[in-house]
Amino acid sequence: MDKEDLTDCIKESKKGVYLDLRVSPGSLEDKIEGVNRWRDNLEVDVEERAEEGKANKALVKLLADSLKMSENKIKIVKGKRSKQKRVFISGIDEPGLISRVLEEKR
Numbered sequence: 001m002d003k004e005d006l007t008d009c010i011k012e013s014k015k016g017v018y019l020d021l022r023v024s025p026g027s028l029e030d031k032i033e034g035v036n037r038w039r040d041n042l043e044v045d046v047e048e049r050a051e052e053g054k055a056n057k058a059l060v061k062l063l064a065d066s067l068k069m070s071e072n073k074i075k076i077v078k079g080k081r082s083k084q085k086r087v088f089i090s091g092i093d094e095p096g097l098i099s100r101v102l103e104e105k106r
Contacts (some may be wrong), residue, residue, distance in 0.1 A: 016075050017094055018087070019088075021042050021043070023059055026106070030058060044063075046062060053080075064102040067097070073089060093098075
């Protein structure tokens with residue numbers, strides 16, 4: 001995964017960034033897989049199943065841990081009942097998000 005791939009998944013706003021994701025619930029471990037270039041999204045695996053919001057909570061926790069930020073800075077704004085999601089991450093810009101994701105993937 002490189003910087004150019006990630007830029008296609010990110011939309012910057014004045015107060016943060018939107019990140020497009022595809023989440024695979026019920027996976028073997030919680031991890032950021034990489035960028036799917038055809039879908040322009042970041043692929044993420046979570047162990048929790050998609051029941052009663054458990055996978056969404058696991059997604060927010062994984063992103064917060066990976067990006068070294070508070071969970072309350074991350075909100076699912078689209079796709080709460082879908083594998084395709086858009087999250088809003090406040091208090092960070094596109095270069096900051098990219099560097100944190102790439103650092104986590106090393």
